[in-house]
Amino acid sequence: MRGIEVTMLAHERIGSGEPLVLVHGIGHRRQAWYPVVDRLAEHREVILIDLPGHGESPALVPDERPIKEHLRDVLEETFAALDLDRPHIAGNSLGGRIALEAAADHLVSSATTLAPAGFWRGSLDFLYIRAVFVALTGAATLAQPIAPALLRTAPGRAAAMGLLMTHGGRLAPEAALGDLRGLVAAKPALRTIIDGGEPFDREIDPSIPVTVAWGTRDLVLLPYQAGRARKALPHAEHVSLPGCGHVPMIDDVDLVVDVLLKGSDHPRLGQTRYDVA
Template sequence: MPNIFQEGAMTTGHAGQLAFERRGEGPPVVLLHGIGHDRHGWDPVTDRLTPHHELVLADLPGHGGSPLSHGGGPLGVIELTDRVERLLDELHLDSPLIAGNSLGGAIALELARRGRARGVVALAPIGFWSRLEVAYVVAALRGSRGLARLLAPLLPALVRRSVVRATMMGLYFAHPLRLSADETLRTMRAFADAPGVRAILPYSRHYLFGSGRGIDQEAITIAWGTRDLLLIGGQARRARRLLPAARHVRLAGSGHVPMSDDPAGVAGLILAQGRRKPSGRSS
């Protein structure tokens, strides 16, 4: 049974070994973050969604309020999908709309493959990369996390400088200065401290999306920021080839984490997907 607490209009708790919070009313939408982030990455978007949907924001294992608890075994995309599916079971969510960014986008697509999502919005999902592209992603993540850990004692002072925020966050956000100094500090600390990064990265780097067979592609929206400096190369093109019946969108001026770069655009994609009727067909 989920362990649940009431906080005004918000419900928080743990289910399926994942920390989560629920807010808003309406058809449910599950929001999944990327590696090194946490559910607060969706904060710029949530107020635009809660008048229309009940939101379930989850922390992935070893991120935010969720324990790692993986027993030393593999913790890649498929194992993470198992964890999120367990959360859906415990919260009695049969097939909600699911939106995910980066790693969370891949999990959302795998849940669609299992028939657990009535619709998906995947923002810059991993898994459509080449061997060279994934090597670059891993090096970039390890390098920026290592720098954040090295500078940890100095971060409260450093993030007050706009040039530092722009430099340290520019790989992930096209408009890093839209994050306040406090938001930048919290984001960097979450990235530096999350034990899930070291546990997940060695396995998620081997994940490839594979075939779109068995997925209702007309229930899928995949969006890529035009200024994504992390998932570079031909990944959007490969996604279009593997999921030709999905809706493919470019978010102009957004980076790898578009929720703060373009909250209105991201919310619009989720609301539009929520209004679409599932076709019930799989390709």
């Protein structure tokens, strides 16, 4: 992997081919994509970014705008700084919601989403989501003193990551520790984003390919939301991820790579079609 290049957001660019921007979920960091990035980079130029207030990016500074508008502007500025003209985008959770917003705003040529946020039933279900992240951040904060020892073993990693993935024990100890510390550091941004949460209710031009994939064992954005997404986005390709949790990249590498490559296997608008080996 190439070294980090910092512009608007901390990021990495890996591989060659059509550009595919990967956006992580709330409280996570760009390293969430590491299990799949090398495989993707055989076919795409992959751009991994840290969202504001996450990873190594600058803090998320609240202003008077809705949070989705703030994140849209940051994404658009980052595309311009990186000389990306309507790239393909893929995102998980909050990143999936950002990808859908980008598609609705005609900023991208395709959007592939893994459990995108915004399809809960109502305020009660949103309270559940909020409670999950309060529990996650609280547990991560309390666990800091013992985290290195806890995450040294596969059962410890599986227990620590159990709400997010079904096979957290497959993470390397240093990756799990980085995720835990990153979650704690992202608490201010997480609170701001959740406070501004609202359902996704926009239309996306059918000419922009959209894929929505959902893990059957998602404990954060419960799998019933896949059905709501199917109704809200009838022109999208809808995919089930059997046995996968909310962050599925470690749960089934082959399946997630396949979904991301197929979802971005379209010519960029204004470009000629390209081949995938």
